[in-house]
Amino acid sequence: MIKIKQSTAALHAGHIKSKTEQTMAVPIYQNVAYSFDNTEHAIKVFSLQEPGYIYTRLNNPTNDVLEKRLAAIEGGIGAVSFASGTSAVSTCLLTLLKSGDHIVASSSLYGGTFNMLNVTLPRFGITTTFVDADNPDNFRKAIKENTRVIFAEALGNPRLDMVDIEEVAKVAKSADIPFIVDNTVLTPALLKPFDYGVDIVIHSLTKYIGGQGNSLGGIVIDSGNFDWTSKNFPELNTPTKSYHGLVYTEAAGQLAFLMKLRVEGLRDFGGAISPYNAFAILQGLETLDIRMKKHSQNALEMAKWLEQQNEISWVNYPLLESSKYKKLADKYISGGASGVITFGIKKGFEAAKKFIQSTDIISMVANFGDTKSMFVHPASTTHQQLTEEEQKQTGVSLDLIRFSVGLEDVEDLKQDIKNAFKVIDN
Numbered sequence: 001m002i003k004i005k006q007s008t009a010a011l012h013a014g015h016i017k018s019k020t021e022q023t024m025a026v027p028i029y030q031n032v033a034y035s036f037d038n039t040e041h042a043i044k045v046f047s048l049q050e051p052g053y054i055y056t057r058l059n060n061p062t063n064d065v066l067e068k069r070l071a072a073i074e075g076g077i078g079a080v081s082f083a084s085g086t087s088a089v090s091t092c093l094l095t096l097l098k099s100g101d102h103i104v105a106s107s108s109l110y111g112g113t114f115n116m117l118n119v120t121l122p123r124f125g126i127t128t129t130f131v132d133a134d135n136p137d138n139f140r141k142a143i144k145e146n147t148r149v150i151f152a153e154a155l156g157n158p159r160l161d162m163v164d165i166e167e168v169a170k171v172a173k174s175a176d177i178p179f180i181v182d183n184t185v186l187t188p189a190l191l192k193p194f195d196y197g198v199d200i201v202i203h204s205l206t207k208y209i210g211g212q213g214n215s216l217g218g219i220v221i222d223s224g225n226f227d228w229t230s231k232n233f234p235e236l237n238t239p240t241k242s243y244h245g246l247v248y249t250e251a252a253g254q255l256a257f258l259m260k261l262r263v264e265g266l267r268d269f270g271g272a273i274s275p276y277n278a279f280a281i282l283q284g285l286e287t288l289d290i291r292m293k294k295h296s297q298n299a300l301e302m303a304k305w306l307e308q309q310n311e312i313s314w315v316n317y318p319l320l321e322s323s324k325y326k327k328l329a330d331k332y333i334s335g336g337a338s339g340v341i342t343f344g345i346k347k348g349f350e351a352a353k354k355f356i357q358s359t360d361i362i363s364m365v366a367n368f369g370d371t372k373s374m375f376v377h378p379a380s381t382t383h384q385q386l387t388e389e390e391q392k393q394t395g396v397s398l399d400l401i402r403f404s405v406g407l408e409d410v411e412d413l414k415q416d417i418k419n420a421f422k423v424i425d426n
């Protein structure tokens with residue numbers, strides 16, 4: 001087999017046609033359980049001595065293609081899919097961490113993830129130090145004896161700050177802990193974190209990878225670079241009560257973490273993706289490359305145009321000359337900087353509220369990464385549960401509007417925005 005490139009992998013990887021009656025499309029295995037050949041076979045599969053399908057909470061042939069395809073595109077050794085991006089993040093962390101452990105995370109995170117780390121995980125004895133990610137050394141300074149992972153978003157949502165992931169990966173390596181990156185906003189079409197020493201990549205498949213706003217999903221991909229025999233992860237390299245004394249690193253080698261993530265994470269927390277959603281996301285994935293280029297092209301043009309409008313006080317997009325992240329964006333990303341822009345309205349909060357409800361084509365939606373354009377006001381929606389101080393930390397100012405630029409004709413989007421300006425101009 002030739003070594004295929006990303007856009008080819010997005011169409012072919014993981015689907016063995018001879019196993020599915022030669023179907024061109026990946027079939028939806030809308031199925032819960034699988035019959036065993038005999039008792040001996042059942043025992044072997046259940047005790048993990050032999051690979052095989054048991055129950056769709058653990059594995060399913062449709063979900064399997066999604067996992068293999070995304071692992072191939074990112075350049076990882078394997079992946080486990082989840083019901084949502086949030087389920088991917090929580091199950092990943094709960095598989096690696098235990099009470100008493102500590103996380104160092106960028107403070108510029110998706111609102112739901114920030115709350116999980118800031119409020120919910122501490123109830124289970126897992127604490128987080130949030131750091132200003134603009135200086136990679138802040139991660140190093142925050143590491144304590146019980147720190148077990150570093151967590152960041154490659155392009156923060158909604159601050160649109162780029163993290164110097166190569167530098168942070170060095171910090172993680174010297175502490176012998178994995179660096180986990182949520183790459184939802186950029187997708188593998190624009191940035192491949194494994195090329196820069198990142199150990200684990202997480203995506204919410206709900207956004208650009210599904211790409212059409214119809215299905216929730218999430219995924220965790222392991223690069224294969226972290227050595228799970230590390231003394232920092234005894235649960236992966238000493239006998240586990242969970243499977244009669246099985247040692248994950250002995251049973252699965254490099255795949256130890258992914259094995260535990262599946263057989264304990266999905267078995268015990270249950271966040272499996274529906275095969276139908278996996279199918280819908282596979283449809284989106286096929287066109288990821290061309291969509292991301294077009295989203296990025298539209299977003300850059302809209303960002304430049306917005307900068308020139310009287311009603312706008314500031315515009316943030318990593319590829320604008322005015323962005324303080326331009327240098328990092330040039331270093332890390334290729335093919336564009338994704339479709340998300342943030343900007344402020346000169347007349348402030350009340351005008352911003354009026355403005356975003358006055359467009360026709362652009363909808364007001366708490367989502368991004370759809371083919372259709374969307375505005376959201378994070379301070380009153382996605383980041384509403386945060387205190388004012390936490391909002392500031394995560395980069396959500398009161399006047400900030402997030403614009404997820406879709407695949408419409410940009411001239412139509414400009415006209416739509418000009419019409420909405422009239423509502424606040426007088």
Ligand SMILES: *Cc1c(COP(=O)(O)O)cnc(C)c1O
Binds near residue numbers: 084184205
């Ligand atoms: C949306 C999002 C998530 C959560 O994903 P869901 O699929 O909505 O649960 C996590 N991280 C980032 C960066 C996101 O944008």
